[in-house]
Amino acid sequence: MFNLTHVQSKIRLMKPERNESSSRRDHSLLRKVLLKLTATSRILAAALVVAVVLIWYDVLNRLLAFGNGIDYAGNHIMGAEATALLQRYNPYFWGALATLGSLLLAYLTWLAVRAILARARLRPVDSASFQQLADQLSGATLDVLLWAWQTRDEPLRVGDLMLARDELSAGRAARLHRAAEQLAILENARQRR
Numbered sequence: 430m431f432n433l434t435h436v437q438s439k440i441r442l443m444k445p446e447r448n449e450s451s452s453r454r455d456h457s458l459l460r461k462v463l464l465k466l467t468a469t470s471r472i473l474a475a476a477l478v479v480a481v482v483l484i485w486y487d488v489l490n491r492l493l494a495f496g497n498g499i500d501y502a503g504n505h506i507m508g509a510e511a512t513a514l515l516q517r518y519n520p521y522f523w524g525a526l527a528t529l530g531s532l533l534l535a536y537l538t539w540l541a542v543r544a545i546l547a548r549a550r551l552r553p554v555d556s557a558s559f560q561q562l563a564d565q566l567s568g569a570t571l572d573v574l575l576w577a578w579q580t581r582d583e584p585l586r587v588g589d590l591m592l593a594r595d596e597l598s599a600g601r602a603a604r605l606h607r608a609a610e611q612l613a614i615l616e617n618a619r620q621r622r
Contacts, residue, residue: 496523550588
């Protein structure tokens with residue numbers, strides 16, 4: 430016989446907290462801890478971008494000034510018509526060179542920033558931050574954090590916290606609750622047979 434009250438009592442015990450303010454508080458706490466843990470990497474990445482932009486701006490101005498300063502009028506070997514053509518298309522050539530250089534430098538900077546932020550994701554969470562999270566997060570958010578921490582033989586990493594924050598926003602707590610409900614129903618059905 431199907432024991433509905435047993436399943437309902439199990440489900441009530443597994444229900445995630447539906448309190449909107451606790452969810453916002455948990456999200457805010459995760460965001461604050463993540464900001465603290467990734468601040469150095471973010472500052473380093475921002476400093477790298479600013480330094481690259483400032484240096485490239487100076488190099489770019491010098492490159493374009495050099496290109497505009499080239500005078501092909503003294504080049505008699507190629508002829509007057511070819512010299513006039515070179516003189517007319519000279520700014521386009523240097524502009525294209527500056528654009529290609531800018532694109533290449535932007536791509537390399539993007540790769541460097543991604544590497545800095547990826548290294549920050551691999552950093553383990555310090556004990557103080559871990560204790561703060563364990564003490565202040567709601568049960569549903571702790572379930573999401575346990576779900577995000579997939580390699581339990583390694584310490585909790587910043588990337589696991591980021592995944593938990595993102596999944597909490599995407600409704601992972603409700604999906605975990607539904608999975609627990611379905612598991613309880615299946616276990617109850619299995620026990621009956």
